[in-house]
Each structure stands twice: as C-alpha cells, then as structure tokens.
Amino acid sequence: MPPAGIPPARALPSKESSLFKEVLHYYEDRQLKKGLKAADSILKKFPNHGETLCMKGLILTHLGRREEGLELVKQGVRLDLTSHICWHVFGLIQKGQKNYEEALKSYTQALRFDKENMNILRDAAHLQTQLRLYDGLVETRHTLLRLRPQLRQNWIGLAVAYHLSGNLAEAKTVLEQFERIVKNVPDYDVEMSEVLLYHIRVLEDLGEYTEALTLLDANAKSRAIIDRVAIQEFRARILSKAGKDEAQQAWQGLIEQNADCYDYYKGYLSSRGVDVDAITDENRDKALQSLHDFSQQFSKASAPLRMALELASGAKFAELVQPYLETRLEKGVPSLFADLKSLYRSPEKRDAIESAVTALLSTLQHPPTVPSPPDTDPTEYIWALYFLAQHYSFLGNHKKAIELLDEAIAHTPTLPELYMFKARVLKRAGDPFGAAKNMDLARTLDLQDRFLNTKAGKYRLRAGLVEGAVELFGLFTKKDAQSPSHDLEDMQSLIYLTEEADAQLRNGNLAMALKKYDAIHKIFDVFEDDQFDFHGYSVRKFTVNIYMNLIQWEDTLRSHPAYVHSAIEASRILVRVYDDPKLASKPSSESELSSAEKKAKKKAKKAEKKVQEEAKKANPNATNEDKGLDVSPPKDEDPDGTKLLQGPDLLERAVKVLKPLTTMAKDNVNVWIAIYDVAIRRKKYLQAVQALNHAHMLNADSPELHIRLVDFKRRWLSLSEKPSEDASLATSSAILKLLPDEVSVEVFNSQYLQHHSSRADAILAAAKVSRTLGAPREEVEASLFNALNADTALAIVAFLSEIRSPREEEFRTACQGKFELSTLFLSPADLAAARKAVVQKDPVAEAVEDKAETIS
Amino acid sequence: MSLRTPSSRVSFAAVTPNNLGTVRKLNSVLFPIKYSEKFYSDIVQPDVEDFCQLIYYNDIPVGTMCCRVEEKDGQAKLYLMTLAVLAPYRSRGIGSQSLQHLIDAAVAHTKPKITAIYLHVQVSNDDAKKFYERHGFKETGLYENYYKKITPHDAWILQRDIEAKAVEVQ
DSSP: OOGGGTTTTTTOHHHHHHHHHHHHHHHTOOOOHHHHHHHHHHHHTTTTTTTHHHHHHHHHHHTHHHHHHHHHHHHHHHHOTTTTHHHHHHHHHHHHHTTTTHHHHHHHHHHHHOOOOHHHHHHHHHHHHHOOOOOHHHHHHHHHHHHHHOOOHHEEEEEEEHHHHHHHHHHHHHHHHHHHHHOOOOOTTTHHHHHHHHHHHHHHHTOOOHHHHHHHHHHHHHOOOOOOHHHHHHHHHHHHHHTHHHHHHHHHHHHHTTTOHHHHHHHHHHHHTGGGOOOOOOTTHHHHHHHHHHHSSSSTTHHHHHHHHHHHHHHHHHHHHHHHHHHHHHHTTTTTTHHHHHGSSHHHHHHHHHHHHHHHHHHHHTTSSOOOOSOOOOHHHHHHHHHHHHHHHTTOOHHHHHHHHHHHHHHHHHHHHHHHHHHHHHTTOOHHHHHHHHHHHHHHOOOOOOOHHHHHHHHHHTTOOHHHHHHTTTTTTTTTTSOHHHHHHHTTTHHHHHHHHHHHHHOOHHHHHHHHHHHHHHHHHHHHHTTTTHHHHHHHHHHHHHHHHHHHHHHTTSSSSSHHHHHHHHHHHHHHHHHOTTHHHHHHHGGSSSSHHHHHHHHHHHHHHHHHHHHHHHTTTGGOOOOOOSSSOOSSTTTTTTTGGEEEEEEHHHHHHTHHHHHHTOHHHHHOOOOOHHHHHHHHHHHHHHHHHHHHHHOTHHHHHHHHHHHHHHHTTSSSSSOHHHHHHHHHHHHHHHHOOTTOOHHHHHHHHHHTTTTTHHHHHHHHHHHHTTTTTTHHHHHHHHHHHHHHHHHHHHHHHHHTTHHHHHHHHHHHHTTTTTOOOOOOHHHHHHHHHHHHOOHHHHHTTTSSEEEO | OOOOGGGGEEEEEETTTTTTTHHHHHHHOOSEEOOHHHHHHHHHGGGGTTTEEEEEEEEEEEEEEEEEEEETTTEEEEEEEEEEOOGGGOSSSSHHHHHHHHHHHHHOOOTTTTTEEEEEEEEEEEEHHHHHHTEEEEEEEETOOOOEEEEEEEEEEHHHHHOOOOOOOO
16 A cells, blocks of 8 residues: 555554554454454554454454444444455455345445455455356456466456356457466366366357367367366267267267266267157167167166166067066165156056066965965065055055055065055055054164154154154254254255144144244255355366356256245245234144143253353353354244244245245246235235236136136225326236126136136135125035045135034045045044054054063 | 075174164064063163074065073073064075074174073974974973963973084084
C-alpha cells in the first residue's frame, strides 16, 4: 500500500504499525491469543482504528465468540470504509455464515481499494462460481492469470471459467496456449495428464473429433497421459462419434479388459451399426451372434448373457433365458428377480420366464419332511420358490406368493430372504403390521446384518411404530450420539428422515413430520454448501474432469426424489396449518407422551448433558481453540417441532421449499398442485392459474387438478375486488381455457365424473368437489361406495370420517371383504392392537411355547 | 450339475449372540424339546465356540450342533447336547461331516484336553444310534427315565474316546 495514499484515520505510529503487522502475522499462523493481545494493545491507544477492530473481530469469531466478533467487524468497516482489509474481513465472516451474495459484495468492495490482491481475487472467484455468476468469474480469472501467468492453476482456472460460461471455444484456446508455454513437466505427471484429458474432452464437446484423436494419440504415445483406461475409453468413444471403423476394435479392447461393462458392449454394437436401444428385426440376429461369441470367450461374464435377454425375442428368448435362470438358481443368486424384472415390460418375456421357472420347480419339488432326492439340490428348490413368489407378487397375485413362501419356509426356515419377502408381500397387500412382524423375524436370524436391521426399522415406521423403529436403528448407530435419530440425521440418512416424517404424518403428528422434512431440506443446503471448497481445490489439483461432473450434479441437486417428496409434503402441511391454525396448538392424540416416552426423553437429555460435559473435559484449553469461520448449526431449541407450525410466514416457507421444483421437477403434476395451493392462499392469482396450466399440460385428467380447477373458479368468482387490470385479464383468459364460463361448476363436476366413472380416484375427487358445492351427505356417500379400489379406499375412509359419515364402518367392512390380506380397514381399536403385536420380545421363542419337554 | 463336491458346499460357523436367532429357529423345528434360556446363554460362551456350531449348506444354515464341556476328576469330556440337520438336507453326508468336524475340533483342543465325547439317544431312535456307532461311538449304559414327558422315557448313553492325534474312525 503506498504510504502517500493512507487516510489519516488509518495511519498508525511506527510502534503500532508494526504491532498491526504482528496481528496479521499471528492470525495467519493461527496464534489467536497472541493476535488478540496485540490487537488490544493497539486499540488501547487507538480505539477507533477500523482495521484493528476488524482483525480483532475476526480473531474473536475464530475463538467461538461469534456475535461479539461480528459486532466489532461491522463497527470497524463503518470506521474505515475504504480499507480493503476491513471489507475482506467482513467478506470472510459473511462467507462463514454461508451468505455468499453478501460476501461477494464485500469482496467486490475490497477489490475496489486493492485491485490486485491475489487472495481476494481467488476468494471472489470461488464465490462467483458458487453463485454461478460465470461472466464475472471469467473476468476475475482473467485478472488472476494476467497477474500471475507463471502459475499453472491460473490457466486452468480461466479455461474452466470459460467452459462454465458456455464458451468452449475460448476454453480450448486457453488450453492450447497453456500447453504451448508450459515447460519442465516431469514424467508421469498426474496433473498434466488430467489437463490433457480435459482438453480432449473440450474438443470432443466441440465436435472436433479429428483434433481430439490426434491430441489423444500423440499424448498417449508420449505417455503424457497416464490413465490407461481413460485413454482407451476416450478413444473408443470419440472414434464412435467420428464414425471411424477403428471404433469396433477399440471397444473390443475394452471388453477384453472388463467383460462385465454394459457400456462397452453398447459401444461395440453401435460401432457395428446396432443401436441396442432401438433394435430392429434386421440387426437382432447380428447383435445376438456377437454377444454369444463374447459369452463364449468370457465364460464368467454375465453382461453379454444378460444383454442378449434384452435383445432377443420369441423362441430365441425362451431358449436363452432357461440356462440363465437355471445356473443362477442353482448358484443361489438372491437378486435374480431384481435382475430380470425390467424384462417384464414385455408380456411375452414375462410368460416365458414364468413357464421356465415353473417347469424347473416341478422337477425339484419334494415334501419338506423327507430328505430331498439325491440328484436335486434342496437350495435350488428354495431359490426357485423364492423367485416365483416375487414373480407372482409383482403381478399382483399376493395370495399365491404367500403360499409359495410358506412352502419355502416350511422347507428351510433359516433363510432371511424368505421372511423379508413375505413382509414385502404383506406390505403390498395392505398389512403393514404382519409385514413388520415378518421383517423382524428375518432380523432376529442375524442380528449383525445391518441391512436386515434397517429394513425392520423401516417396516416398523410403515406400521406407525416410530419409537420401536428408532430403538432398532439404535442398535447400529453411534453409541455416544445424543440419540439414534440425531446420529442418523448427522449421517444425512435421507431414507430414514423420509420414512420417519411420513410415519409421523400418518400418525397425525404434523409438527414432528414437518421437523423431519425440514431436516431433509437442510441436508440439501449442506450438499450445496459442500461444493464450495472444490471451486478452489479442483482447480489447484487439476482434477477438472470430475469437477465438471460435480458442478453439473449440483445444478440438478434438488431434483433428487427425496427432496421433491419432502418439499411437497412439507408444503401440504404448511397449507393445512394455514387453513386451520388450531392444528398447530392442538396436541394430536399420538403425540401425548406415554410414560415410556417420558423416560426416553429424560434419558436423551441426560445423554446430551453427558456429551456436553465430555466435550468440555476433552477441551480444557477451549479458549485457544480455532473454531473456524463456518457457523455451526445452532442447538435444537424445538425438539418436537411445535414452533415450526407457528409463525406468520407459513406460506412463505412453503414458497421457499417449492421454488427449486419449478425447474427441477417440472414434469411432476403434484409439484404444480402444491404450488397452486400455496399461490391461491397468497392471493397470487396469475401464479395460481399458471400452476394449473402446467398441471393441465402434464395430466389433464388428474383428480387433484379437477378439485383445484373448481376451487379456483369459486374463489375467483367470489372475489369482491379483482386484482389490478392486467393481471386480472391474463388470469381470466387463462382460466377460461381450462374451465369455460358458460359451464357451471356443478355441470363441470358431473361431466368429469361421467368421463372417469371407472376410476376410483376420480370418483373420490368428484365427491369431494360436490361436497364443497353443498351436495347432501347421502348423495356423496352413495357415489363413494361405487369406488372400491385398494389404492383409493383408504383415502375414502379418511374422507368419510372427515364428513362424519355414519356409513364409515360399513365401508370398512366392505373393504375388508374385498382386500382379505389387508389390515388397514380394521376399526381403530383393532388397528391399535395389531400395531402393538408387532413388537414382541422374541418371536421365535414365542412360537415354541407349546413344546412338551423342556431341557435346562 | 456343477463340479462342486458335496463336501465343499458344507461349512461351519461358531454360534454367537448375533446368530442365536437362527439356532433358536432350527431347534424349534428340529427337536420336540424346548431349550431353556440357560442353554442359549451357555452355547455362546467363547470357551465352547469350537463345539457349538451352525452348519451351512450352500451358505444357508441347515443344522446345528452344540456341546458343553464337563470336567470331572481332572478329566474333561464333551457332552453333545444337540446335533441335527433339517429334513430335506439329510442323507447327503452333512451330519457325518459335522460330527467329523466336531471330533477333529475335540482332538485339536488342548485347554482342557478332551478325553471323550458322549451323548444321549432316545431308545426308540435306532437310526441315530447306528449313525453314532458308524463314527466310533459305543453304547456304555442306559439312562432310565431321562425324558420326563416324551415316551419312551429311557435313553442310551453313547460315548467315543478321544485320543490326541487319533486316526479317523470311519
């Protein structure tokens, strides 16, 4: 910094000036206490020195005194608005708070006063990447390269920036220049190898195949590229794209290295003019012949055999599938059905598989009470039964599946897969309690199998037994964790959080459900934050290829099914509570604490206390410990989620969780329905109609959409004051298309019912609409009784209970008759008993109670 | 059929608290007898792990054998409490392999040194008696009223002496 330009308020006498340099030095070395002391002694004389105040604030933040630190930094910035140090410090703090937008603003300020500060430029580049501000990123990376062209990473940084901003041609130019000037590359240099592969990828993406191949071959030969597999894969792929004849040989070479990689076979076949995703009768035989030859050459590989099943048809398929099934059943491959399930899209293949396994089974059949015939294998018989049970359950014949499984269990009662699948069949048939019980039987056969444990816990959640489930999960979670739930949340277990949230929701505990959905959203926030460090790391370490994949993945992060599901459900809860604020205060029957729960709560509290004490003990010197700049998650002040249901911002929170879905899951009807439900309550009419239009384009017949259309029309007509003219016009013309004015809502509803009179879910939707339109209860009931369908029946029971129908019981009984295996239509009392029966001390021990002789 | 020989399909694993559920399940279908909790807590002790084993066929548990060590007058004997294989898996030599596995383990055991294996067989069960006699066991007595509730009440006592480095008796 030129001394001439120093403003008087910043200037320090030489003693303090050198002290300040020490502060900076101590901070760099993380000697926080010494740094603090030095800062204090400057402030004693110059209490209004902005830069020192900022440095002290920064050090305090590192020491864990965050609020105090932040206050000092703000004060410091105010006192010296033209200091790059002050703004830099402020930016660092904001970055630690994950407030990237504000941090970037501070960095921009800092750069105004120190245009060529490498550290600030680099940090700004990372923030720009995180915020996807690629034009600014290119500029920043340019500056960095101009300042330090001798640093290799600055070249790569600029190329990546161009690539991200969509300017591949410039990225290519930068890489070419870099390769021209780079000198003294050691042999077998991993970094250079990565850069070259990246360069080739850029050329490939640009469609410059010949150039790409030349570069690849030259550097493969000179051994500048050291990843041999990558060389082969790049080569085969680019040759294929370029339509070169050598492609076939390249793919063959890859298959010889790894005969179980489907992509290699796909590439090989495509180089021979066969597109496996669009096979024709002309090239089918050619493809099958190739696969056959490969399977002869690599007798251990499964891929060519399995792929042939995909491509074959008719008699050829039957001929191929039989040995495939037999060898795997004999070997005992539990995943065989999962492997073949995708073939069931073709009814012809499905039937061929059924008859092959049935025929095989008849040769193996033997009673479970005598030794099996010496020329058969009893385990093959079991696996065949297991396969067929999966087959029939998949086709909806759950009774047959249970028969087969019971036969297998009588024969070999020690195979966990049999109980697991029985549990699954019962679940599908609507008996979550029997399902949970059978999954627990499987679990007790092998307590150290975490997969079985997780499944058993999940099935308990499906049966509404949240506590019982957490108890099981606790057998495998960290022992010193505050509770199993906390540990699973720390481990970012989306499946656990989703299942528990759903279970809480089914149990009517909206607060806990919302809390768990909220936890899922937070995990996705963390996923998003996690990429930050890689903006620096990947460029520095030249791991660019994989980094580009990461960026792509992060950009579509929230299309993950767990996020989509939990966002929609959370929004539904918020809307329900908005409509009926009593839901937030009224404790649901399920959430009243039993004595066992109270005990568990006390225990959790104790454990928490212990953890805290131990943490303290482990760190007697806590005052000098660097706690970093990242804000750690605050303590859980709301353990049962009740606060989440309160507040004036319910709908705004729903908007926030739904927002990413408008791009990430725009093909999901339920997304638009949820968006409508929020928008209409916020009186955003245009937005609401747009959501309905989206839903209409995706599925014009959707029952949920039908309910919303009528809902919108009624709300719109009853508006005493229409919104401003432009929006109003657009809205009414949009709704006209979906629900014309000349049709009354009543007629619209009965038309809908007529068009979909065979669909139970549509009948329910129409019944709901006629109820809101004031139809008498008897009429609504009568229409519902026409809709006996397992998927919708449960929803109908819920709706009948909501309108206090006296015929609810009658409907339940009718359902029970129709869905014999299901336990979901039991009366509330019987349901509670069934749930209780799931958690037994020891199911096996109970089963042998009736033995006469006891040996001690 | 594959090239695997029958013996390569049979394997063993010690009974542990984790797989005890499988042992319970097997016992519940294999024996007309209810075993006490003490039985189950004894068989998972580390000092008998060589003698309390699950028997697997093609990686599926199909049988179990459990012994306890009895020390008297400075001599240690193995008492075979249970040995059985699920019905469909019988007549394939699994029982013989298992008993041989047990005898080998007894021979190899040093602390304490095992001098004999003995067991009880209900007097109606000729097949079982013949099976043990084929493996070098001899009838050494009759235990009257061994069974309280199932008939016949009496049991033979069968015993096989163990000598260090004993040659296989087949």
